[in-house]
Amino acid sequence: AERINQIDERIQITLANAMLGILQKNIVVMRGILRIEKFENYCETLSIPSSINAFSLSGLPGKMGLVLENALVNDTVNLYFGGVNKSNPMPKKEFTLIETRIISILIKAIIDSVREAWKAFAEYELKQEDSETNPASAKLFRPVEVVLVRPFKLEINGSVSEFHILMPGSMIEAILSGKKDSIPEATRALIARKRTLAYELDIAGLFRHAELSIDEIFSLEVGSVIPVGSPDDLEVRLNDAPKLKARLGEINNKYALLVR
Numbered sequence: 001a002e003r004i005n006q007i008d009e010r011i012q013i014t015l016a017n018a019m020l021g022i023l024q025k026n027i028v029v030m031r032g033i034l035r036i037e038k039f040e041n042y043c044e045t046l047s048i049p050s051s052i053n054a055f056s057l058s059g060l061p062g063k064m065g066l067v068l069e070n071a072l073v074n075d076t077v078n079l080y081f082g083g084v085n086k087s088n089p090m091p092k093k094e095f096t097l098i099e100t101r102i103i104s105i106l107i108k109a110i111i112d113s114v115r116e117a118w119k120a121f122a123e124y125e126l127k128q129e130d131s132e133t134n135p136a137s138a139k140l141f142r143p144v145e146v147v148l149v150r151p152f153k154l155e156i157n158g159s160v161s162e163f164h165i166l167m168p169g170s171m172i173e174a175i176l177s178g179k180k181d182s183i184p185e186a187t188r189a190l191i192a193r194k195r196t197l198a199y200e201l202d203i204a205g206l207f208r209h210a211e212l213s214i215d216e217i218f219s220l221e222v223g224s225v226i227p228v229g230s231p232d233d234l235e236v237r238l239n240d241a242p243k244l245k246a247r248l249g250e251i252n253n254k255y256a257l258l259v260r
Contacts, residue, residue, distance in 0.1 A: 003176050004034070008150060010117035013190050018109040019154070023079050032151035032162070040143035042166070047071075049095055049133035051103045054140050055111070058125035060174045065140045065147070065166030068106060072154060072161035073099050076106060079157055094133055110163060121175055141168065148172060205234040205246055205257045233260065 012029045019027040035042075046052075051068035077099055095103065111126055118124060132138050141147055150165040210228045220226075236244035236257060246257040 004150070004172070005031075007117045007121070008152075010120075011113045011152070014116045015110060015113040015152075018113060022105060022109060023076070023156075025079065025157075028153075028155040030153045030155075032153055035149040035151070036146060037149060038143065039138075039141040039145050039147055039166075042147065042149060043135040043138055046135035048093060048135065050135055051095070051107075052132040052135065052138050052140060053107060053128060054130040055126045056129050057171065057175075058127075060124065060171050062168040062171045063129065063140065064126070064171060065164070066107060066110060067164040067166065068103060069162050069164075071159070072106070072156075072163055073103055075154075075156040075159050075161050076102050106163070114165070118175065124175075140166070201238045202240070203257075204237045204240075205248065206237060206242075207231065207234065 008031045012031060016027055016029045019025075019029070046067065047070045050070055051073065053066045053068075055064045055066060057064060073095065080102060081098075107128075115124070115126060130139070132140070145168065147166045147168055150167075151162050152164070153160050153162050207228060210226050212226070232247070233245045234248055234257065235242050236246045236259065238244075244259055246259045249256045249258045
């Protein structure tokens with residue numbers, strides 16, 4: 001699972017850069033929760049039409065599926081052509097010529113990102129074998145075949161839609177068994193930075209303490225005041241480790257720390 005997460009983080013980075021070049025807009029790309037399910041059950045979650053594409057990988061068993069949600073195609077068309085319509089498209093059976101062109105652009109960007117992400121493991125030749133739009137008759141896998149579904153969410157103009165990468169277990173094992181020794185340093189740095197920026201810290205400003213005798217402690221009651229000095233600088237602790245100096249202040253009637 002860790003290796004798959006590593007590959008998918010690289011796909012997120014490269015695809016976000018590719019979408020910026022295509023749409024001239026920053027697009028957030030995040031992978032969702034992995035699912036393992038029968039192909040027939042997965043197809044029941046798709047709308048008509050959906051772009052269902054089969055790819056063969058040189059030297060590997062089985063096929064890889066790339067599925068673009070109807071909503072993803074609609075959102076991309078709206079942004080690509082400057083549209084502002086956020087409503088659901090009218091029910092239909094096939095994609096329009098414009099949507100088909102956008103699907104080709106999206107597939108190329110995604111496949112290029114997948115190929116780049118896999119370079120640390122091996123370089124595979126991806127060849128598109130088939131394309132369908134009706135999930136009810138999709139022949140990408142046998143109906144009862146169990147596949148790994150890797151959903152990727154794209155936030156486009158405030159709307160979130162998805163594409164999915166589908167792979168049988170035999171193909172995943174073959175890819176991971178061919179792992180190279182190292183990952184490019186630049187990609188490793190991007191992944192580390194992304195994980196670091198999402199990390200949460202406990203921040204606390206430490207006031208001066210007061211010393212009391214045992215007698216004074218037993219004399220305390222509700223309303224008692226323990227005087228402490230007001231330091232010019234407070235010690236700021238991150239996860240209980242001293243890191244910064246700050247001055248006590250106030251914002252919107254709440255105590256605040258001004259880092260110095």
